[in-house]
Structures are given as structure tokens and as C-alpha cells.
Amino acid sequence: MSFVHLLRAEWTKFRTVPSWLIGAVVAILVLILIGLVSALGSHAVAAGPGGRPRQVLLGPDGRPVQDDFTFVRRTLTGDGTLTVRVPALTGGETGLEQWAKAGLMIKANTQPGSPYVAVMRTGAHGARMQYDFSGDIAGPASAQWLRLTRAGSHFTGYASSDGSTWTRIGTVTVAGIPATASAGMFVTSPPVEVYEQHFGSAEGNMYPTQATATFDDLTVAGALGADDWQGGPLADTPGQVTRTGDAFTVSGAGNIAPNHPDGNNAVERTLVGTFAGLTVLVVLGVLFVTSEYRRGMIRTTFAASPGRVRVLAAKAVVVGAVGFVAGAIGSAIALPLCRHVLIRNGNLVFAVTTGTEVRLILGTAAAIAVASVLALAIGTLLRRSVGAVAAVIVLIVLPYLLSTAAVVPADAARWLLRLTPAATFAVQQSVTAYHQVEGVYTPALGFYPLSPWSGFAVLCLYAAVAFGLAAVVVRRRDA
Amino acid sequence: MLNEPTGPDLAWRRWLLRVTTRRPAVPTVPAMNATIEVTGLRKRFGRTLALDGMTFTVAPGQITGFVGPNGAGKSTTMRVIMGLDRADEGNAHIGGQDYHQLRRPMTHVGALLDAGAVHPARSGRNHLLWQAHSQGLGAGRVTEVLHLTGLDSAARRRAGGYSLGMRQRLGIAGAMLGDPPVLLLDEPFNGLDPEGIHWMRGFLRGLAAEGRAILVSSHLMSELEDTASHLVVVGRGAVVADTSVEDLIRSASGDRVTLRTSARTDAMNQLAAAGATVAATERDTITVTGLAAERIVALLNHAGVPFSEVSAHRASLEEAYMELTRDTVEFRGAPVPSSLSVSLSPPAPASPPAPSSPSAPSASEVAR
Numbered sequence: 001m002s003f004v005h006l007l008r009a010e011w012t013k014f015r016t017v018p019s020w021l022i023g024a025v026v027a028i029l030v031l032i033l034i035g036l037v038s039a040l041g042s043h044a045v046a047a048g049p050g051g052r053p054r055q056v057l058l059g060p061d062g063r064p065v066q067d068d069f070t071f072v073r074r075t076l077t078g079d080g081t082l083t084v085r086v087p088a089l090t091g092g093e094t095g096l097e098q099w100a101k102a103g104l105m106i107k108a109n110t111q112p113g114s115p116y117v118a119v120m121r122t123g124a125h126g127a128r129m130q131y132d133f134s135g136d137i138a139g140p141a142s143a144q145w146l147r148l149t150r151a152g153s154h155f156t157g158y159a160s161s162d163g164s165t166w167t168r169i170g171t172v173t174v175a176g177i178p179a180t181a182s183a184g185m186f187v188t189s190p191p192v193e194v195y196e197q198h199f200g201s202a203e204g205n206m207y208p209t210q211a212t213a214t215f216d217d218l219t220v221a222g223a224l225g226a227d228d229w230q231g232g233p234l235a236d237t238p239g240q241v242t243r244t245g246d247a248f249t250v251s252g253a254g255n256i257a258p259n260h261p262d263g264n265n266a267v268e269r270t271l272v273g274t275f276a277g278l279t280v281l282v283v284l285g286v287l288f289v290t291s292e293y294r295r296g297m298i299r300t301t302f303a304a305s306p307g308r309v310r311v312l313a314a315k316a317v318v319v320g321a322v323g324f325v326a327g328a329i330g331s332a333i334a335l336p337l338c339r340h341v342l343i344r345n346g347n348l349v350f351a352v353t354t355g356t357e358v359r360l361i362l363g364t365a366a367a368i369a370v371a372s373v374l375a376l377a378i379g380t381l382l383r384r385s386v387g388a389v390a391a392v393i394v395l396i397v398l399p400y401l402l403s404t405a406a407v408v409p410a411d412a413a414r415w416l417l418r419l420t421p422a423a424t425f426a427v428q429q430s431v432t433a434y435h436q437v438e439g440v441y442t443p444a445l446g447f448y449p450l451s452p453w454s455g456f457a458v459l460c461l462y463a464a465v466a467f468g469l470a471a472v473v474v475r476r477r478d479a
Numbered sequence: 480m481l482n483e484p485t486g487p488d489l490a491w492r493r494w495l496l497r498v499t500t501r502r503p504a505v506p507t508v509p510a511m512n513a514t515i516e517v518t519g520l521r522k523r524f525g526r527t528l529a530l531d532g533m534t535f536t537v538a539p540g541q542i543t544g545f546v547g548p549n550g551a552g553k554s555t556t557m558r559v560i561m562g563l564d565r566a567d568e569g570n571a572h573i574g575g576q577d578y579h580q581l582r583r584p585m586t587h588v589g590a591l592l593d594a595g596a597v598h599p600a601r602s603g604r605n606h607l608l609w610q611a612h613s614q615g616l617g618a619g620r621v622t623e624v625l626h627l628t629g630l631d632s633a634a635r636r637r638a639g640g641y642s643l644g645m646r647q648r649l650g651i652a653g654a655m656l657g658d659p660p661v662l663l664l665d666e667p668f669n670g671l672d673p674e675g676i677h678w679m680r681g682f683l684r685g686l687a688a689e690g691r692a693i694l695v696s697s698h699l700m701s702e703l704e705d706t707a708s709h710l711v712v713v714g715r716g717a718v719v720a721d722t723s724v725e726d727l728i729r730s731a732s733g734d735r736v737t738l739r740t741s742a743r744t745d746a747m748n749q750l751a752a753a754g755a756t757v758a759a760t761e762r763d764t765i766t767v768t769g770l771a772a773e774r775i776v777a778l779l780n781h782a783g784v785p786f787s788e789v790s791a792h793r794a795s796l797e798e799a800y801m802e803l804t805r806d807t808v809e810f811r812g813a814p815v816p817s818s819l820s821v822s823l824s825p826p827a828p829a830s831p832p833a834p835s836s837p838s839a840p841s842a843s844e845v846a847r
Contacts, residue, residue: 017598296593303584
């Protein structure tokens with residue numbers, strides 16, 4: 001008996017129970033509608049006279065960035081090399097931030113968000129070379145001397161502890177910096193983010209900090225402009241520049257880094273209804289087998305097809321396919337629809353690449369599909385609808401809600417999202433947790449402890465183990 | 480058997496051979512080896528011994544009744560035959576094969592195990608359709624068996640709304656999907672109205688006449704009267720009697736003859752002298768054991784004793800069955816005094832069931 005016959009039989013079983021087909025449609029609808037209700041209920045409007053909708057600064061690759069610092073610069077045309085000593089980097093009242101930065105920079109212009117390459121000292125992470133906001137290369141742990149060389153579109157960063165022995169940090173190629181660019185010294189210090197979680201809500205609050213650095217022994221090889229060194233904060237952040245002879249004392253605040261959205265303005269909030277659609281589909285996955293046990297129909301099935309594991313596999317393919325298709329349709333509609341509503345209501349939704357959108361949609365579909373297979377396996381093991389549905393919800397939906405709705409503390413939430421099949425919701429994370437950006441990366445703000453596909457793999461592991469157990473049991477047990 | 484192709488174009492010729500030598504969709508003529516052979520089945524559920532050396536054979540071309548009280552092991556035996564339950568010992572074969580060796584098993588054996596085993600929201604037609612698909616059969620065959628069982632008009636309604644009788648027909652339709660040479664039906668008469676019972680009997684007889692082997696279980700012997708020609712009577716997990724219906728009735732009837740005569744004393748003397756056991760039952764009636772009716776008539780005529788009626792006793796199937804299974808019923812009410820004095824075997828010790836010593840000779844074993 002071919003597996004195709006089995007598949008066809010199981011699919012016939014599924015499609016001929018009207019309430020199951022309705023259930024699949026309901027799953028699609030709740031997935032979309034919960035996202036839609038959430039989008040319709042979210043408004044961002046100009047508050048008070050002079051209020052403006054929130055603007056977001058975009059970097060060279062179109063992704064949101066922060067670009068606030070104090071810059072002492074001159075124009076540099078063509079190739080060149082800047083060398084400087086940074087003997088001191090100190091913090092303000094709250095102390096020196098780990099990611100406070102002071103160093104050399106070549107930037108396309110002084111427009112916020114324009115391309116740049118920089119080499120710097122940091123508060124606690126040694127010398128670094130950073131470029132175009134997300135690029136970050138670690139250099140020597142302690143270095144007072146910094147050097148930045150331009151050769152066309154190739155930039156090389158060096159660091160040294162004595163000014164004579166240099167360590168090359170890295171060479172990067174950055175397009176978009178014109179022949180005549182701004183070059184000079186910069187200082188910035190990122191805000192401290194304080195995470196507050198109350199039962200059911202979570203937020204990160206920012207408090208600004210400041211850093212002050214001393215620069216001396218500045219040498220520049222290359223065609224500098226006729227103007228003298230001039231400087232100040234690039235945006236409306238506090239900062240000042242004092243020049244004493246050839247030494248500069250520069251203070252600054254802000255950050256030059258990728259901007260990380262939280263759950264409220266990340267695109268995955270459009271898929272917030274996933275847990276509900278998944279719940280409906282796992283109930284179908286359970287019922288697809290328990291309804292046969294309840295009425296003794298499983299005997300008809302196993303008499304018609306004595307290869308029980310193959311029957312189980314055919315059932316898994318059917319509920320998995322139903323879950324995948326329903327999840328794909330639901331999320332493929334919910335994502336663009338809810339995003340449109342959110343943006344129309346004035347909300348900020350951070351843009352993502354098409355690849356990320358596809359990953360969110362197909363990842364959601366795959367997660368629902370595998371969860372349905374897990375539900376089928378648990379239904380086979382328990383043979384009771386209520387117990388099996390409860391087990392699947394406790395395994396998947398409950399940990400997800402507890403951790404992402406800020407019910408359990410952030411650390412507990414991270415463990416839940418590592419150890420339970422709810423880890424699979426990581427496939428919906430579009431926001432990136434940058435190691436070089438201090439921030440609050442908790443599940444309640446949309447940051448999962450595992451990468452998207454490792455989170456999905458946790459669910460797959462659960463499903464595989466449950467299916468294996470079900471296969472063993474179903475072979476041994478009398479039907 | 481076709482020769483294995485050899486030579487350069489081996490691969491595609493093998494493929495061609497495979498696609499051109501497909502087996503026919505449904506075997507049209509029941510195979511000669513249309514049998515069920517059950518040998519020495521033993522199965523224990525916890526402390527209960529459900530099957531205790533169950534052994535019998537079902538032959539083609541006739542209906543074999545599989546009777547016994549509730550709990551005698553009929554359904555368990557059928558589940559073992561269908562590869563659903565695993566026996567601790569012994570084996571069951573269909574046409575000489577283990578169930579798990581059958582390819583497309585519904586074309587080898589059709590079974591009705593539980594008429595209630597349908598999803599109530601699925602239509603009868605779709606209930607058959609998935610079964611057909613599982614065997615590689617199409618919707619056409621579904622239409623045929625619906626017609627065969629008279630369900631055409633109800634086919635597209637929810638099976639949850641079917642009467643028990645319609646569900647029995649649906650179960651039969653499912654068993655007939657693969658047009659199998661062997662049929663195995665568990666209590667198919669349950670819930671049928673008289674018209675339904677009549678239909679079922681005729682239907683099963685027709686199938687048997689086509690040469691199929693048919694095993695029909697029932698806990699009521701009366702349902703099998705006029706239907707089964709062979710009986711496997713079971714009790715407490717083993718066969719009590721494996722006999723044709725004719726032999727069973729003959730043996731159950733014994734050789735009792737009832738004689739009505741005005742000259743009771745003369746008749747009793749004459750017959751006792753001829754070696755019979757004679758008992759006076761009513762004022763003008765005596766019961767004779769040990770002589771055939773023809774012989775009694777000849778003796779009395781010869782002696783000039785007047786008599787008005789001689790009747791050889793013929794037990795009903797029900798009586799014979801009750802007698803057989805009397806000691807094997809596990810649960811029953813207070814004993815009902817029976818005037819029947821037939822005995823097929825030496826009287827079994829009327830000992831209560833002893834679950835702690837299942838290997839002790841049970842009443843059923845003695846009876847067998």
C-alpha cells in the first residue's frame with residue numbers, strides 16, 4: 001500500500017468533517033483579526049501644539065540608526081591618514097559608560113545618518129573600529145593611540161599603546177563617502193536604559209549620560225581644507241569642545257549605532273494573533289486522532305492500513321500541511337494589512353527586508369505546522385482530547401504568553417523561551433539585539449534568547465520526540 | 480511471472496514492466512484459500528484470561544456463526560484476526576497469511592467490528608470514501624457498495640443522524656469495499672428491525688453462495704437461526720463446540736420420544752421390557768428414552784397397545800446453545816429450572832469460576 005494512498009485517505013478524513021475545515025478558516029481569521037484589533041487600537045498622534053509625529057533616522061542601508069555625537073572636524077579630500085592620542089576618557093555624574101566612544105572619524109558629511117568609518121577608544125570594550133552604524137571590529141583591549149587611513153573607499157583602523165607599535169584592527173570598504181569628506185575627532189556616550197516590568201507591561205526608559213575625552217598629538221597626512229578645526233554636537237545633544245593649544249577636550253552624548261526598535265514598533269507585532277491561530281490548529285491536530293480513538297474508528301483505520309507508524313506519518317503530513325497553509329495565509333495577510341493600518345494610524349513600524357518578511361511569514365507557518373504535529377503526537381499518546389489539548393497549550397501557548405506579556409521576570413522568561421516549544425516564536429523576531437548597543441533585550445520587548453531558527457529547532461525537537469514516542473506506543477498498544 | 484528484463488535499457492524496461500503489470504484493482508473471484516484459521520490463541524488482560532486456546536477454522540462458501548455469551552472472547556478473537564490486538568500465544572491467518580502481511584487488506588478481508596465507529600459529522604459516503612482511498616480504490620466502488628447495502632438515499636447525510644440499523648448497513652458497505660473473499664462481522668444484527676434482520680440474512684446468504692467465507696458473531700443464537708450453517712460456540716475464551724447446525728440440533732435433541740396413550744401402564748411395561756427408560760409425565764403421557772420413534776411405533780403396534788401420538792423431541796437451536804454454554808456464562812441471574820434433560824457430555828462439575836487458578840480444567844474444556 002503506497003504512502004500516497006494513506007495520505008489521500010487521511011486528507012479525505014480531514015476535509016470531510018465540516019467543523020475541521022471551519023476550524024482551519026477560523027484559525028486564519030483569528031490570526032489576522034487579533035493583529036488587526038491591536039493595530040486599529042494603536043494611534044500615534046501629534047500631542048499638543050507643535051507636536052510632530054515621531055521621525056526615525058535612517059542609515060545608509062535604510063535601517064533606523066542613532067547618530068548623535070560631538071564632532072571636531074575639517075574637510076579631507078582624497079586619501080589621507082589621521083593619528084591621535086586619547087589619553088583620557090571620563091564619564092559624567094553617572095560614571096563612564098561601557099560603550100562611551102572617543103576617537104577618529106571620516107564621515108561623508110555632517111548630515112545625521114550619512115556613511116562613516118571610525119576608530120575609537122571605548123569605556124570598557126577596548127579599541128574598536130566601527131562603520132556605517134552596525135559594523136563593529138574589536139581591537140586591542142587597551143590603547144591610547146588611534147589611527148585611521150583612507151585609500152579610496154578602503155579604510156584601515158589601527159591602535160597602539162605607545163604610538164610606535166601599531167596593531168591593525170581591520171580594513172573595511174565603505175561606499176558612499178565622497179572624495180571630500182568630514183574628518184576629525186568625536187565623542188559620544190549612550191544613554192542608560194532602565195528596564196521596568198510591571199505585571200503585564202514592560203518598558204525601557206532612557207537616561208542620558210555624558211563622556212569627556214582629551215585628544216592631543218593630532219597629525220593629519222592628506223589634503224585638509226582651508227578651514228580650521230571646528231566642532232560641536234551634531235544634533236541637539238549636549239556637548240562642547242575646548243581647545244588648548246594642540247589639545248582638545250571634547251564632551252558628548254548620544255550614540256552612533258543601529259537603532260533597535262522594541263516590540264511596539266517592530267513589524268512582528270502584526271503577527272500578535274499567531275498564538276490564537278496556533279491554538280485553534282493544535283486543537284484540530286489533537287482531534288484529528290483523538291476523535292478516532294473516542295469512537296473506535298482507529299480500529300477501522302488500522303485494519304485498513306496495518307502499518308500504524310505510516311498511518312501516523314500520513315496524519316502528521318496532513319495536519320502539518322493544514323497548519324502550514326493556514327499559518328502562511330494568515331500571516332501573509334496579517335503582516336501587510338496590519339502594518340498598513342499601523343502606519344496609517346501614525347505608528348512607527350521599522351522597515352525590514354523582504355527576506356525578513358518572508359522569514360516571518362514562512363517561519364510562522366512552519367511553527368504552526370510543527371506545533372500541529374506535536375499536538376497530533378500527544379493526542380496519540382494520551383488518546384483523550386481534553387488532556388492532549390491542555391498539554392499542548394501548557395507546553396506552547398502558556399510559556400509564550402507568560403514570557404512575552406511580561407508576567408514572569410525577564411530571566412525566567414528567557415529560560416521558558418529556551419526550554420519550552422514556545423522558543424519557536426523566535427522565528428517572528430525581526431529586531432536585532434546588537435552586542436555593541438546597550439539596551440534592554442527582554443522577551444517582553446520582543447527579544448528572544450535564541451536565534452529564529454534555533455528557537456524553531458527546539459519545537460521540532462519536542463515534536464520529533466513526541467512523534468517517536470507515539471510511534472513506539474502505537475505499535476505496541478492494542479488498537 | 481514475467482521475466483526480469485536484462486540488457487542495456489534495463490531501467491526504463493523495468494519501469495515499463497512495472498506500469499504495465501499492475502495488479503487488477505479488485506480481485507473479482509473469491510480466492511480458493513478464502514479461510515480464517517485461528518490456532519491456539521491466548522490473551523490476558525490484566526488478571527482476566529480473555530482467550531484461552533481459541534482454535535477454529537472458517538471455511539469458504541458458508542456462514543459460520545460465532546456464538547457465545549458476552550465476555551466469551553468473540554470480539555477479542557476478531558480483533559486478533561484483524562491484526563488489531565496482539566495475542567500472547569497462537570496465531571490467526573486469513574487465506575494462510577498473517578494480517579500484517581496482507582497488501583491492501585480490505586481486498587482480502589472485510590470486517591464490521593463496531594457499527595458506531597464513525598465520525599458523526601462525516602457523511603456515510605465520505606466515511607466509505609476515505610476507506611476506499613486507503614486501498615487505492617476510487618469513488619466508483621463507494622457508489623457500488625452504497626447501492627449494494629441500500630444506502631444510496633442516505634449516503635450524503637451526516638452519519639451521526641443514522642439509526643443503528645443504517646450504521647450496520649454502512650459497516651457492511653465498508654466491509655464490502657474491497658470485494659473481499661473473507662468477511663468478519665461482529666454482531667451485525669444488533670439494532671436491526673425485523674425488516675433489517677430479514678435483509679441482512681438474505682444478503683449474507685447471497686455472499687456465502689458466492690463462495691466467500693463469512694464469520695458472523697452473535698450472543699443470541701436465535702439471530703443465527705436460518706442463517707448460519709456452521710457454528711463455533713465459545714465460552715470463557717475457548718471453543719465449546721465446533722459443529723454444523725444440523726449435528727448440534729440432533730445431538731441436543733437426544734432420543735427422547737413423547738408418547739400419548741390411554742393404556743399407559745401397558746405401554747410402559749412393553750417399552751421397558753425392550754430396554755428403554757420410561758417415565759410417566761402426565762396422566763396419559765409418557766416419555767421414552769433409549770428407543771427411536773420408529774422402533775416404538777413398531778413395538779406398540781406389535782403388542783396391540785393403543786396410542787394416539789408419538790413425537791420425537793427436536794431441540795431448538797436456542798435450547799441446544801443454552802445447554803452448551805450453561806457452564807460458561809460468567810454473569811447470569813438465578814438459575815432457571817429447565818425441563819430439558821439433554822446432555823451432550825458428561826455432566827460438568829458445577830464449580831464457580833476460579834480466577835486464581837486459570838489452568839484448572841474449566842467447564843468449557845470438559846464440555847469440549
